[in-house]
Amino acid sequence: MPIFNFRDEDALGKVASVDTTNVIVDVENIDQLKRLQVNHLAVLQSSRPGQHLIGLITQVTRKRGIEDIDDDGIGEKTSELNLCKIALIGTMLDRDGDRENVFRRTLESVPEIDANCFSLDGENLTSFMRTLSSVSADGNALTLGKYTLDEHAVAYLNGNKFFQRHAFIGGSTGSGKSWTTAKIIEQMAGLSTANGIVFDLHGEYSPLVGSGIQHFKVAGPADVEAKRTIDDGVLYLPYWLLSYEALVSMFVDRSDQNAPNQAMIMAREINLAKQKYLEDGDKTDVLKHFTVDSPVPFCLDFLMGRLNDINVEMVPGARGEKQGDFNGKLSRMISRLENKISDRRLGFMFHGGVDVLDFSWLEKFITAVLGSSGENGKAGIKIINFSEVPSDVLPLIVSLVARVTFSVQQWTPSELRHPIALLCDEAHLYMPQRNMAESVDDISLDIFERIAKEGRKYGVSLVVISQRPSEVNKTMLSQCSNFVSMRLTNAEDQGVIKRLLPDSLGGFSDILPTLDTGEALVVGDASLLPSRIRIDEPKNKPNSGTVNFWDEWQKPVKDKRLSIAVDNWRKQNIQ
Numbered sequence: 001m002p003i004f005n006f007r008d009e010d011a012l013g014k015v016a017s018v019d020t021t022n023v024i025v026d027v028e029n030i031d032q033l034k035r036l037q038v039n040h041l042a043v044l045q046s047s048r049p050g051q052h053l054i055g056l057i058t059q060v061t062r063k064r065g066i067e068d069i070d071d072d073g074i075g076e077k078t079s080e081l082n083l084c085k086i087a088l089i090g091t092m093l094d095r096d097g098d099r100e101n102v103f104r105r106t107l108e109s110v111p112e113i114d115a116n117c118f119s120l121d122g123e124n125l126t127s128f129m130r131t132l133s134s135v136s137a138d139g140n141a142l143t144l145g146k147y148t149l150d151e152h153a154v155a156y157l158n159g160n161k162f163f164q165r166h167a168f169i170g171g172s173t174g175s176g177k178s179w180t181t182a183k184i185i186e187q188m189a190g191l192s193t194a195n196g197i198v199f200d201l202h203g204e205y206s207p208l209v210g211s212g213i214q215h216f217k218v219a220g221p222a223d224v225e226a227k228r229t230i231d232d233g234v235l236y237l238p239y240w241l242l243s244y245e246a247l248v249s250m251f252v253d254r255s256d257q258n259a260p261n262q263a264m265i266m267a268r269e270i271n272l273a274k275q276k277y278l279e280d281g282d283k284t285d286v287l288k289h290f291t292v293d294s295p296v297p298f299c300l301d302f303l304m305g306r307l308n309d310i311n312v313e314m315v316p317g318a319r320g321e322k323q324g325d326f327n328g329k330l331s332r333m334i335s336r337l338e339n340k341i342s343d344r345r346l347g348f349m350f351h352g353g354v355d356v357l358d359f360s361w362l363e364k365f366i367t368a369v370l371g372s373s374g375e376n377g378k379a380g381i382k383i384i385n386f387s388e389v390p391s392d393v394l395p396l397i398v399s400l401v402a403r404v405t406f407s408v409q410q411w412t413p414s415e416l417r418h419p420i421a422l423l424c425d426e427a428h429l430y431m432p433q434r435n436m437a438e439s440v441d442d443i444s445l446d447i448f449e450r451i452a453k454e455g456r457k458y459g460v461s462l463v464v465i466s467q468r469p470s471e472v473n474k475t476m477l478s479q480c481s482n483f484v485s486m487r488l489t490n491a492e493d494q495g496v497i498k499r500l501l502p503d504s505l506g507g508f509s510d511i512l513p514t515l516d517t518g519e520a521l522v523v524g525d526a527s528l529l530p531s532r533i534r535i536d537e538p539k540n541k542p543n544s545g546t547v548n549f550w551d552e553w554q555k556p557v558k559d560k561r562l563s564i565a566v567d568n569w570r571k572q573n574i575q
């Protein structure tokens with residue numbers, strides 16, 4: 001049974017002009033015109049039987065003109081030009097092979113002049129939305145919520161396409177991004193071998209619990225002191241896991257005139273330290289192939305000892321001893337290193353104890369962080385809390401986890417690979433625009449840009465989440481094929497999303513500032529139609545910290561709150 005049931009007399013009007021993607025309809029009936037709304041759907045008769053074209057109303061105009069003025073100026077005749085502009089977005093086929101009522105995002109034909117146009121509402125709208133929904137609802141479909149146009153129709157997304165070519169979730173603060181992310185996580189967690197890592201920068205996602213979800217936290221000073229380990233859900237990200245470039249960006253001050261020498265010595269000495277580690281452990285097979293970037297532990301004391309020696313080295317000269325080539329040139333680098341090593345906030349990098357220097361540590365770490373649901377009896381969605389990582393090294397550390405993920409996927413033979421998604425909340429903090437970037441950000445950008453460009457081939461998907469689309473790296477955004485855009489109030493941010501929409505839908509983005517909290521404009525290859533969706537509440541809600549100031553100011557204040565804060569601040573630990 002074809003779903004559309006239109007009578008010619010209900011037509012809105014007839015097609016007056018057609019170009020490749022837009023149609024202008026001459027609306028004959030003024031009452032109909034008044035009821036039309038921008039961003040609602042319309043159906044056009046196609047030149048082919050068994051097909052209807054679906055379009056989005058982008059403009060409605062009523063023009064009045066005085067056509068004819070009689071000599072005496074009294075009997076004037078007014079004319080009206082009532083137009084409605086429609087952007088064509090797809091074709092509804094009554095039948096496609098053995099399937100009935102199939103919607104396609106392609107334009108299989110264009111309407112002819114004088115073809116009838118109908119507004120899609122009431123019963124017709126409900127059946128259309130239902131068709132869309134069930135078309136995509138095969139198996140465990142991904143759904144975020146219901147269509148705003150028809151609150152009874154569940155809006156399904158194609159989960160394969162959503163993750164295949166990266167997705168972006170954007171919206172002003174408090175517009176509902178974290179809740180939307182929680183809704184996605186919740187559904188991922190329901191899949192039997194789901195695999196994903198959530199970069200949780202503020203510990204917002206801690207209320208998300210259930211089978212399929214586990215929590216990790218990058219070690220804070222108190223965790224280091226209590227010697228908590230990965231079995232307690234505490235992660236260490238040791239210095240030796242950082243790439244050579246990342247180590248240099250952390251320890252070498254680029255403005256120092258000795259920077260090139262320092263970087264060179266650093267490469268040489270790290271190589272040496274790794275070599276020593278491998279020799280001491282009799283890892284002869286690795287010894288033959290390792291490079292400065294290989295994930296091989298090395299002893300920091302050994303490195304520091306060597307650097308100190310080189311810095312004070314004396315060599316035989318023509319007349320007695322003279323200073324070595326690098327004598328005194330490493331002082332600043334050494335003191336930077338010493339500062340970092342003694343910084344308690346960086347304990348997760350330098351004070352992981354002897355465990356993290358063990359050759360088997362890496363596999364244990366990777367099994368915990370990259371394992372899928374069900375693998376080794378673990379949960380596949382790993383929420384990693386980065387809230388205690390100092391902001392100056394945050395890009396380095398977040399991207400380290402991304403790099404480890406990408407490397408592991410790359411080094412897995414393709415027939416053994418299992419896909420993984422990285423959900424990157426507050427992405428503007430670690431994938432900024434190049435021109436706003438500092439040197440540590442460069443390292444992070446290189447990694448994320450690489451994943452954005454090549455991740456698909458290795459089964460690594462990015463879900464980039466940010467309140468400032470205009471501050472997020474452009475390459476990242478241009479690689480995303482799916483956009484979940486929530487309310488955006490800033491014009492610059494709206495502009496970014498607008499530019500990403502196809503030209504014919506450009507006007508659709510005008511609703512961005514008026515979207516309700518928890519409402520989103522979803523555009524991309526995962527959704528059959530660009531749609532306005534009311535996102536369902538997730539079962540477990542993130543701690544988004546929405547404070548009711550006015551109410552709070554009428555309640556009693558908690559005892560000793562300020563002295564507790566001062567004490568915690570000093571101890572760098574929330575008691």
Ligand SMILES: Nc1ncnc2c1ncn2[C@@H]1O[C@H](COP(=O)(O)OP(=O)(O)OP(=O)(O)O)[C@@H](O)[C@H]1O
Pocket residue numbers: 171172173174175176177178179180467517518519534535536537538542543544545546
């Ligand atoms: N789908 C929804 N339905 C109903 N209310 C919602 C929905 N999504 C969000 N909200 C409300 O909006 C508040 C803020 O949501 P959320 O924390 O997801 O915002 P956000 O976009 O992540 O903000 P920020 O950028 O500051 O992290 C929530 O506390 C909740 O009250």
Ligand SMILES: [Mg+2]
Pocket residue numbers: 177178204544
């Ligand atoms: Mg948030």
